[in-house]
Amino acid sequence: MPRMRMNQAITAAIRDEMAEDDTVVVLGEDVAAAGGVFKTSVGLLDEFGPNRVRDTPISEMAILGAAVGAATTGLRPVAEIMFVEFFGVCLDQLVTQAAKLHYLTAGAVTVPMVARASVGAGRGFGATHSQTCETWFTATPGLKIVSVWDAAGAYGLLRSAIRDDNPVVFLEPKCAYGNRGDMVRGEEGILPLGEAAVLRSGDEVTLLSLGQMVPVALAAAQMLEAEGISAEVVDLRTLRPWDRETVLTSVARTRRAVIVEENPASGGWGHEPASVIGAELFGELLAPVHRVTTPDVPVPFSRELELNYLPTPEYVTSQVTSLCNTARSPHPWWEEPS
Amino acid sequence: MATQSRTELLAAYRTMATMRAFEERMHIEFAGGGVPGFVHLYAGQEASAAGVCANLTDHDVLLNTHRAHGPAIARGADIFAVAKEIYCRGEGLCRGRGGSAHLHDTKNGLWAANSGVGSGVALGCGAALAARTRGTGGIAVALVGDGAVNQGVVSEGLNLASIWKLPLVVVVENNGYGEATAAGYAIAGGGIARRAEAFDMPGVQVDGSDYFAVFEAAAAAAERARRGKGPSLIEVEVTRFFGHFEGDAQTYRSRDEAERARRERDCLANFRRTVVAEGILDAGELDLVDTDVADLIDRVYAEAEAAPYPPDDELMEFIYADSL
Numbered sequence: 247m248p249r250m251r252m253n254q255a256i257t258a259a260i261r262d263e264m265a266e267d268d269t270v271v272v273l274g275e276d277v278a279a280a281g282g283v284f285k286t287s288v289g290l291l292d293e294f295g296p297n298r299v300r301d302t303p304i305s306e307m308a309i310l311g312a313a314v315g316a317a318t319t320g321l322r323p324v325a326e327i328m329f330v331e332f333f334g335v336c337l338d339q340l341v342t343q344a345a346k347l348h349y350l351t352a353g354a355v356t357v358p359m360v361a362r363a364s365v366g367a368g369r370g371f372g373a374t375h376s377q378t379c380e381t382w383f384t385a386t387p388g389l390k391i392v393s394v395w396d397a398a399g400a401y402g403l404l405r406s407a408i409r410d411d412n413p414v415v416f417l418e419p420k421c422a423y424g425n426r427g428d429m430v431r432g433e434e435g436i437l438p439l440g441e442a443a444v445l446r447s448g449d450e451v452t453l454l455s456l457g458q459m460v461p462v463a464l465a466a467a468q469m470l471e472a473e474g475i476s477a478e479v480v481d482l483r484t485l486r487p488w489d490r491e492t493v494l495t496s497v498a499r500t501r502r503a504v505i506v507e508e509n510p511a512s513g514g515w516g517h518e519p520a521s522v523i524g525a526e527l528f529g530e531l532l533a534p535v536h537r538v539t540t541p542d543v544p545v546p547f548s549r550e551l552e553l554n555y556l557p558t559p560e561y562v563t564s565q566v567t568s569l570c571n572t573a574r575s576p577h578p579w580w581e582e583p584s
Numbered sequence: 585m586a587t588q589s590r591t592e593l594l595a596a597y598r599t600m601a602t603m604r605a606f607e608e609r610m611h612i613e614f615a616g617g618g619v620p621g622f623v624h625l626y627a628g629q630e631a632s633a634a635g636v637c638a639n640l641t642d643h644d645v646l647l648n649t650h651r652a653h654g655p656a657i658a659r660g661a662d663i664f665a666v667a668k669e670i671y672c673r674g675e676g677l678c679r680g681r682g683g684s685a686h687l688h689d690t691k692n693g694l695w696a697a698n699s700g701v702g703s704g705v706a707l708g709c710g711a712a713l714a715a716r717t718r719g720t721g722g723i724a725v726a727l728v729g730d731g732a733v734n735q736g737v738v739s740e741g742l743n744l745a746s747i748w749k750l751p752l753v754v755v756v757e758n759n760g761y762g763e764a765t766a767a768g769y770a771i772a773g774g775g776i777a778r779r780a781e782a783f784d785m786p787g788v789q790v791d792g793s794d795y796f797a798v799f800e801a802a803a804a805a806a807e808r809a810r811r812g813k814g815p816s817l818i819e820v821e822v823t824r825f826f827g828h829f830e831g832d833a834q835t836y837r838s839r840d841e842a843e844r845a846r847r848e849r850d851c852l853a854n855f856r857r858t859v860v861a862e863g864i865l866d867a868g869e870l871d872l873v874d875t876d877v878a879d880l881i882d883r884v885y886a887e888a889e890a891a892p893y894p895p896d897d898e899l900m901e902f903i904y905a906d907s908l
């Protein structure tokens with residue numbers, strides 16, 4: 247079983263799809279000659295040439311617009327938007343065009359494209375290059391949204407995303423690009439969109455997470471075990487459509503749910519599964535559905551502040567322990583109990 | 585003078601007369617309360633779509649504007665399905681999902697408008713790139729209005745088309761107003777066509793009341809795109825006979841502007857005058873086309889008004905390309 251860094255796994259996924267399907271093309275800022283600022287397209291230009299691997303100007307609207315136009319006329323573009331925040335200049339092309347054209351045309355066109363972006367805090371990139379922004383996309387039917395954190399997941403899900411006939415937003419935590427992990431390359435390594443993964447079994451609480459909060463949840467589960475609390479860890483992987491069945495099956499058994507999110511408490515992606523879990527399993531829960539998030543603040547630049555901003559395994563552990571012991575949602579660290 | 589045959593010119597007249605009659609009737613039906621939603625009428629601008637589309641094949645992609653009815657007809661979309669779409673019916677061109685502004689017809693190379701008004705230029709880059717990469721021989725034509733040219737996406741798209749030498753023609757229909765704001769107020773730099781120079785592509789301004797001028801400019805730009813020479817921009821000066829949308833009180837322009845345009849800048853009247861004076865077509869056969877078209881429009885509206893709405897159980901269709 248090969249080991250790869252996550253950015254190498256991403257490159258491998260694009261490479262393998264390009265080798266199988268000559269309609270797959272790559273475009274974005276610095277993706278060709280430079281191999282991507284996060285080295286997620288190294289070697290693709292040499293192997294596939296400048297017609298299929300294209301550097302663009304700093305023109306996000308043109309990048310995504312061209313991807314939509316090309317996707318509706320026979321290509322499968324993989325577009326890179328360097329930082330997820332830059333979707334702020336091209337949401338129109340994504341939300342109003344890519345996500346709508348299949349519907350507006352009553353299915354006459356499909357929009358098979360992937361819009362990849364780096365996300366997340368932890369690397370000192372400051373307030374404008376460190377968010378995750380999943381909820382910019384979650385309220386848009388027509389989009390699929392994937393978030394990854396390891397080599398195997400990135401490879402398997404990106405290959406599925408490129409093969410998918412719908413526009414897929416593919417989010418990659420920048421701190422995870424260097425993560426080395428075991429992976430399966432080739433057809434067997436492909437992972438379906440829309441399916442969550444149970445990464446650790448447990449009986450007393452389900453930790454539901456996504457992106458780079460998954461390893462935090464896994465580490466917390468380990469600590470909880472030492473405290474005598476058995477935690478199940480579910481990696482949601484795809485936010486739209488999200489895997490209700492796996493999540494509800496897990497929580498129906500553990501009867502407690504904690505959602506671990508890297509986004510501000512207000513309006514984070516966890517509201518949706520929290521609401522569904524609460525509605526579907528209300529009478530069976532032993533505690534309120536609880537969300538562990540970052541505070542409602544821009545991502546701080548200063549390293550010390552930034553490390554406090556992100557949920558840590560210790561913090562998740564203390565929150566889960568409190569929930570399990572009291573059957574009440576604990577306050578977050580930044581709020582004094584009233 | 586145009587290089588089109590007599591038959592082609594008669595077809596061009598029929599296309600323009602059909603667009604005109606369709607919109608004149610739509611104006612009446614809308615005022616009567618029979619048309620749902622929101623419509624933008626193309627009357628007055630017919631020579632633009634007709635002159636451009638006469639240079640396109642089914643392999644080419646026209647990215648439409650929200651003033652969509654005329655270009656859809658010019659592209660050869662089924663006019664019955666166009667009307668039914670505007671009337672929200674299940675047999676409409678997009679089965680009632682697109683509406684007046686988003687008429688789409690893949691087989692005729694008609695792409696639905698994108699609503700952000702300028703994005704057709706960026707989408708057109710992608711369609712042009714796909715045509716070249718796949719070797720279809722096709723080109724892309726992005727139709728936008730004067731109101732779109734100050735959007736950043738237009739500049740981004742023009743730049744990308746130029747550096748990649750894409751087979752793209754950008755047609756800007758300048759009807760003098762971006763919604764209610766005068767183009768003369770909103771557009772810096774001495775005109776739209778001049779902006780092409782900054783992107784190292786040909787930019788021409790043509791009189792949209794002159795079918796032949798539009799046809800020739802579009803022919804040159806399409807030819808250039810097909811020969812791999814890169815993109816072009818055409819600014820077509822037109823006057824819309826109605827408001828930005830039906831119901832627009834048009835307080836931003838003088839009461840007689842549209843009436844004067846009908847008297848002095850009517851592309852259909854100009855076309856008729858030219859072809860008759862040059863002895864290419866005779867007035868009788870044009871009259872016959874008018875009669876035919878009037879009858880067609882009656883049938884189109886009668887059928888649209890009687891057509892069934894999409895069934896309720898189709899509400900959740902067409903969200904994703906495969907079932908979830």
